Amino acid sequence: EPADRLAAVTQAGVLKICTTGDYKPFTYLDPAKNAFEGIDIDMAKDLAAAIGVKAEFVKTSWKTMMADFTGGACDVAMGGISITLPRQKQAFFSVPVMVDGKTPITRCENVDKFETITQIDRPDVTLVVNPGGTNESFARETMKAAKIDLFPDNTKIFDEILAGRADLMITDASETRLQQKLRPGLCAVHPDQPFTFAEKAYLLPQGDEVFKAFVDQWLHLRLHDGGYRKISAAWLG
Ligand SMILES: O=C(O)C(=O)C[C@]1(C(=O)O)C=C[C@@H](O)C=C1
Structure with a gap:
């Protein structure tokens, strides 16, 4: 039977999100509140609500993110993550959220x-x-x-x-x-003409087509129904 993270998350009632907490405006662990905040934190809460479960954040680091993720620490990793081919070998990515460089x-x-x-x-x-x-x-x-x-x-x-x-x-x-x-x-320095082309996306379990289809469809809707724009405007003004 194929891995079915959507069913597992639904059954557990929790979506676990790996995030670094060190990258504004996407993911920031506020030391005073001891809570994560930012664009991708709000998006993660929205994704959890779309699945019908609660969001639980798991702190990771840029160095350990892929090992944490493939080791099963979380269901999705979010927070300003760039699509790269080395990462793509170990996991799926959602459709792109935005272009950066x-x-x-x-x-x-x-x-x-x-x-x-x-x-x-x-x-x-x-x-x-x-x-x-x-x-x-x-x-x-x-x-x-x-x-x-x-x-x-x-x-x-x-x-x-x-x-x-x-x-x-x-x-x-x-x-x-x-x-x-x-x-x-x-x-x-010339932020409109960056040296590289990179897209931000959400990291998903390798090979799980059902979960990827759900996250992609949710993200597609939020990118077109104003949901993403509203969240990002709240952090960027
Ligand atoms: O590794 C990535 O995907 C990132 O985009 C994260 C990354 C980085 O490139 O180091 C980008 C900007 C932040 O300052 C911290 C981390």
């Missing part, structure tokens, strides 16, 4: 200095990078000369640039757009 963010006085990879990839430039996700793989593939400074706490990483301990970060354009609002002094 890698863009520099730096102190505003430096926006003209870091427009191209050639300008960035120099020995006197320090790029701060969060470990374990597509930001790290992009940096390792593209940078030959620049100094790569791994900084594990993604909720504080942008302060490294503001404080002058790093020159820039290269991350998703959506994140650079939000962080330049949250941290005056930081500016996104």
Whole structure:
């Protein structure tokens, strides 16, 4: 009999969602409230409601997400996750939620200095990078000369640039757009023309066509009935 996560989730009465909690506006673990919030957290609650069960969030990290997911820690992983071919070998993805891509963010006085990879990839430039996700793989593939400074706490990483301990970060354009609002002094560099093409989607169990069909249909409806727009506008203004 084929794996049927939709039936298992329905029977359990709970949808378990793996999420990192370190990536605004998609997933953020608010330390004061000890609760997850963000666009994909609201979407996860909506998905659980659509199935007719409650949502339970399971904290993961970019480094351990695939192992946690394939190990059965959760039914779906959500929170600004990019579709990649290595991940696609181990799991299904939903239809894409949005298009994104890698863009520099730096102190505003430096926006003209870091427009191209050639300008960035120099020995006197320090790029701060969060470990374990597509930001790290992009940096390792593209940078030959620049100094790569791994900084594990993604909720504080942008302060490294503001404080002058790093020159820039290269991350998703959506994140650079939000962080330049949250941290005056930081500016996104051409977020409308990112270096890469990447799509965000939700990670689903490998081979489970029934569950994927349900999630895809739910997401298709929310992308067209205003549900997604309403949720994302609440976090992005
Ligand atoms: O790995 C991914 O899919 C992501 O898009 C997550 C990722 C990353 O690329 O490292 C993107 C932006 C955040 O700053 C943190 C993590």
